[in-house]
Amino acid sequence: MSEYHTPVMLNECIEGLNIKKDGTYVDVTFGGGGHSREILKHLGADGKLLAFDQDADAQQNLIDDERFVFIDQNFRYLKNFSRLHGAIPVDGILADLGVSSYQFDQADRGFSIRFDAELDMRMNQLGELTAKDVVNNYTAAELHRIFGIYGEIQNAKSLAETIVTARLNAPIVTIADLKNAIVNRIPRGKENKYLAQVFQALRIEVNQELEALKEFLAQSAEVLAVGGRLVVMSYHSLEDRLVKNFIAKGKFSGEVEKDLYGNDNKPFDAVSRGAITASEDEIKNNNRARSAKLRIAVKK
Numbered sequence: 324m325s326e327y328h329t330p331v332m333l334n335e336c337i338e339g340l341n342i343k344k345d346g347t348y349v350d351v352t353f354g355g356g357g358h359s360r361e362i363l364k365h366l367g368a369d370g371k372l373l374a375f376d377q378d379a380d381a382q383q384n385l386i387d388d389e390r391f392v393f394i395d396q397n398f399r400y401l402k403n404f405s406r407l408h409g410a411i412p413v414d415g416i417l418a419d420l421g422v423s424s425y426q427f428d429q430a431d432r433g434f435s436i437r438f439d440a441e442l443d444m445r446m447n448q449l450g451e452l453t454a455k456d457v458v459n460n461y462t463a464a465e466l467h468r469i470f471g472i473y474g475e476i477q478n479a480k481s482l483a484e485t486i487v488t489a490r491l492n493a494p495i496v497t498i499a500d501l502k503n504a505i506v507n508r509i510p511r512g513k514e515n516k517y518l519a520q521v522f523q524a525l526r527i528e529v530n531q532e533l534e535a536l537k538e539f540l541a542q543s544a545e546v547l548a549v550g551g552r553l554v555v556m557s558y559h560s561l562e563d564r565l566v567k568n569f570i571a572k573g574k575f576s577g578e579v580e581k582d583l584y585g586n587d588n589k590p591f592d593a594v595s596r597g598a599i600t601a602s603e604d605e606i607k608n609n610n611r612a613r614s615a616k617l618r619i620a621v622k623k
């Protein structure tokens with residue numbers, strides 16, 4: 324399990340869930356199952372755990388336990404599948420966003436700038452859109468938008484134009500093709516950071532990560548019991564901003580709405596002030612924990 328993925332802020336997440344022995348919990352990002360196993364340890368015989376993962380490879384970590392149900396779906400369908408399994412209302416939901424270490428380390432999945440492989444980046448191997456499709460078929464304006472917004476890349480416009488020009492000669496099929504095509508756009512001395520931003524943008528687009536997160540967050544408010552906990556860990560500012568705004572305001576942008584009596588109209592109260600980050604010790608042992616931001620909320 325730990326080779327597949329080392330769970331980040333395990334104790335903090337478990338504390339955040341405030342687990343009741345006979346409660347029903349959902350881990351929407353099962354991965355290596357590290358968080359799920361710990362949740363099960365805190366549940367009694369009548370407790371229940373549903374776990375989602377859209378990557379078929381995560382199923383190599385399935386847990387043999389009658390309190391555990393695995394759902395091989397995107398967490399944007401949280402409400403439908405929780406209802407199907409008779410699990411609503413649930414007492415706590417955990418989301419540990421993004422890709423697992425395993426997914427990064429599989430060269431052929433195309434997530435990592437360390438390897439050469441086809442431009443894929445699908446978390447769900449049955450998904451229709453690949454990074455190759457994005458790079459070869461999107462217009463310059465669409466590429467500009469995703470590199471600018473999802474990658475927060477300074478020269479997003481010229482990067483997009485460079486890709487559109489390069490693919491006139493031959494399709495950009497592999498990671499090496501992409502690196503070669505954009506080599507003149509990459510600031511010297513900042514190669515890894517720049518490429519990581521390019522890859523982040525493509526990955527977010529391929530997996531529609533922000534749309535899925537928004538749908539999941541909105542449904543979490545409908546699925547949780549009053550007093551239930553929402554625990555979300557994110558690894559970049561775009562995700563964290565959505566989580567933060569949703570907890571604080573019940574929406575993803577703009578100001579909180581008021582009801583007829585002037586009370587805030589929002590489904591959650593924050594449990595922790597600000598985001599919780601990993602300890603220095605954990606970061607020393609697991610570099611992935613460095614960028615993690617954990618937010619915990621309680622359903623009103």
Ligand SMILES: C[S@@+](CC[C@H](N)C(=O)[O-])C[C@H]1O[C@@H](n2cnc3c(N)ncnc32)[C@H](O)[C@@H]1O
Pocket residue numbers: 328329330331351352353354355356357358359375376377378381396397398399419420421422423424446535
């Ligand atoms: C960071 S890992 C989770 C690691 C896990 N907490 C552990 O302890 O091993 C994220 C996992 O969530 C899955 N995932 C990401 N977005 C998803 C989505 N929208 N729907 C379903 N699964 C998703 C990925 O395939 C990956 O396996």
